[in-house]
Amino acid sequence: MxxxxxxxxxxxxxxxxxxxxxxxxxxxxxxxxxxxxxxxxxxxxxxxxxxxxxxxxxxxxxxxxxxxxxxxxxxxxxxxxxxxxxxxxxxxxxxxxxxxxxxxxxxxxxxxxxxxxxxxxxGYFAFVHNKDLVAPTNFKSLGESDLKIVIQDPRSSTPGLGLLMWVKAAYGDEAPAIWDALADNVVTVTKGWSEAYGLFLEGEADMVLSYTTSPAYHLIAEEDDSKAAVEFEEGHYMxxxxxxxxxxxxxxxxxxxxxxxxxxxxxxxxxxxxxxxxxxxxxxxxxxxxxxTLTTPAKALLIPAADVPAIRDEALAEWLKALSQ
CATH class of the missing domain: 3.40.190.10 (Periplasmic binding protein-like II)
Structure with a gap:
């Protein structure tokens, strides 16, 4: 039974x-x-x-x-x-x-x-930093600085691809020169956002590619207001x-x-x-x-979805060439 x-x-x-x-x-x-x-x-x-x-x-x-x-x-x-x-x-x-x-x-x-x-x-992509850092307010001044940044690979990460589109939308044909200047600032390229942000929190870089909303995590979840997203004069990619x-x-x-x-x-x-x-x-x-309390960009950038594939190929080639030198 x-x-x-x-x-x-x-x-x-x-x-x-x-x-x-x-x-x-x-x-x-x-x-x-x-x-x-x-x-x-x-x-x-x-x-x-x-x-x-x-x-x-x-x-x-x-x-x-x-x-x-x-x-x-x-x-x-x-x-x-x-x-x-x-x-x-x-x-x-x-x-x-x-x-x-x-x-x-x-x-x-x-x-x-x-x-x-x-x-x-x-959200808006942005470079996040500690508030005690005097952060550059555009890509050109970032490239001229000796600051260390961590970014993500555009072939595996949406923030990484967003950064390519951001530079392309802001500078068009000048994008290769921007990447040539930024290449020395990039200390590493990670597969995804989590790895990059973790390296920034560990002190491996001065700034990390993230979002204007990222400081909200520290403020709300950790009661830590030491992080900020710098507003860039060119505008921010959405x-x-x-x-x-x-x-x-x-x-x-x-x-x-x-x-x-x-x-x-x-x-x-x-x-x-x-x-x-x-x-x-x-x-x-x-x-x-x-x-x-978050940074609200004065200018929003966004390339129409249908136009991205052709622009992506060109932008990726420019990025790879600059970072391989």
């Missing part, structure tokens, strides 16, 4: 597990870290979906697209979260993404009507992070539900103090105290 009871319970548990749908979401490492938004997002979504949300961290943002291209239609992912405006065109060219219907009252600096990707947060559904998913309705969840108040209220970015939709409670 005990055996039969145990066997029945085991069969019931197995059946319940089989009936629980699983949604696999590829994203970047910092999103799924203990201090990132992943754990809270997973808990909040699973409370609404009667499903198992599986968040898979795969390097930094640009590495996601490379992984997806490698796996193709055989990918285990249902959703990809962490691409940005610099990668949207290349992502669509793969033919791996499907259109989706997402309804959101966006509070972005630009109008967002993309039928494939939903925007879930945004990043809008997006989430999209794969055409090959076997959970299309659940994937749509997740995309809509990511623009809901439940998710948007989590992001500012976990992903340390601006939410794409203003939370009902507003932004957390401390965000009002």
């Amino acid at each position: 005990k055996y039969l009871t145990f066997a029945a319970a085991t069969l019931a548990a197995t059946a319940a597990m089989a009936e629980t749908p699983e949604l696999t979401v590829y994203t970047y490492d910092s999103f799924v870290s203990d201090w990132g938004p992943g754990p809270a997002i997973e808990k909040a979504f699973e409370e609404t979906c009667a499903c198992d949300l599986k968040l898979v961290g795969l390097g930094d943002g640009a590495a996601l697209l490379a992984r997806l291209k490698l796996e193709g239609v055989r990918s285990d992912a249902d959703v990809v979260m962490g691409l940005d405006t610099s990668l949207i065109a290349a992502a669509k060219e793969t033919g791996l993404f499907a259109e989706t219907a997402v309804s959101a009252d966006y509070a972005l600096p630009i109008e967002w009507t993309d039928p494939v990707f939903a925007a879930y947060d945004w 990043q809008i992070e997006v989430v999209g559904k794969l055409a090959g998913t076997d959970q299309p309705e659940l994937a749509d539900k997740f995309l809509n969840f990511m623009v809901s108040d439940a998710a948007q209220s989590i992001l500012p103090t976990t992903n340390w970015m601006y939410p794409a939709v203003t939370p009902a409670a507003g932004l957390p105290a401390g965000f009002e």
Whole structure:
């Protein structure tokens, strides 16, 4: 009798597990870290979906697209979260993404009507430093200085690619000269944002490529106001992070539900103090105290997504040439 009871319970548990749908979401490492938004997002979504949300961290943002291209239609992912405006065109060219219907009252600096990707947060790239440093206020003066900076590889990291677009948007044909001057300032190039920021915090560099919102983490989470983002006279390049559904998913309705969840108040209220970015939709409670102290660039730069692929190839060649000398 005990055996039969145990066997029945085991069969019931197995059946319940089989009936629980699983949604696999590829994203970047910092999103799924203990201090990132992943754990809270997973808990909040699973409370609404009667499903198992599986968040898979795969390097930094640009590495996601490379992984997806490698796996193709055989990918285990249902959703990809962490691409940005610099990668949207290349992502669509793969033919791996499907259109989706997402309804959101966006509070972005630009109008967002993309039928494939939903925007879930945004920010401005910036160089972060300790406040006791007299930081240069443009790329030319940074290149003329002896300050040490840490940046990310544009082939694997969205901030790294964003920096290429930033310099190109600000200087156009002068970009190669800017990179020639900056090459001596770069102490290392990391695969992703986490490694670069960690080196900066360890004192390996004077400045690190990050976001204007990064000092909010130190201020709110650590009660440390020693960090600042310098405002550059050329303006700052904008990043809008997006989430999209794969055409090959076997959970299309659940994937749509997740995309809509990511623009809901439940998710948007989590992001500012976990992903340390601006939410794409203003939370009902507003932004957390401390965000009002952040640097607000006077000028925003953004290359249209459709124009990025051609500009990227040229900018990457200029970057590689300067840093290899």
